[in-house]
Amino acid sequence: MIEIRKYLRNGESPFDERFNQIKDKQAKSRITARLTRLAMGNAGDHKQLSENLFELRIDVGKGWRVYYTKEGAQIVLLILVGDKPNQKKDIKEVRSWLDE
Template identity: 30%
Template sequence: MAIKVEEYIREDASNPYKEWFDGLSSQVAAKVTVAKLRMELGNTSSIKWFDGMGEYVIDWGPGYRIYLAKDGDTFIVLFGGGTKRGQQRDIDKAKALLVEYKARKKAMTTKSSNKHKG
């Protein structure tokens, strides 16, 4: 079962995942790329779900994490993540991005339904 995995793009066109990913060493970037491919192929066994979002744990090195949300059949990568050491800070960032994502989606849905009423 293939899963669509998208990176969250903020209203100002910034991409928190890309910003994080671009700062990784090539070795870590390769591990993260494999993790993303596994998600796309439907392997979600490394994701722990809590508070409406997921944490994909890469059991290597300092324990890298990728934070995401599920939206229908799509995974939205909210925030690239970090390591076990900064886990709470990273979770807080991802939660804030999830709130932002949901608010933007709701606003777009409201705009769209208002267009059809007029």
């Protein structure tokens, strides 16, 4: 099983902040299910955006994305969750955090 942790920025989890704002219960359920599968080693529909940045694509509602990076073979850091309309802005934000 892969250990999944959350990226912290100033002691807070941007992932949790955004996830808790999602009102669509089906989207939240599907995101949670995908993270469970990711922990079991099955990333499913995903894309490598750069050397150290990946996105899980969840095809429900607005088209949700979970951005993450890897530390070694067994740890995944969840960075942010967002929807397709905000994808470019979210990726830019995540990349700036990883470059810090």
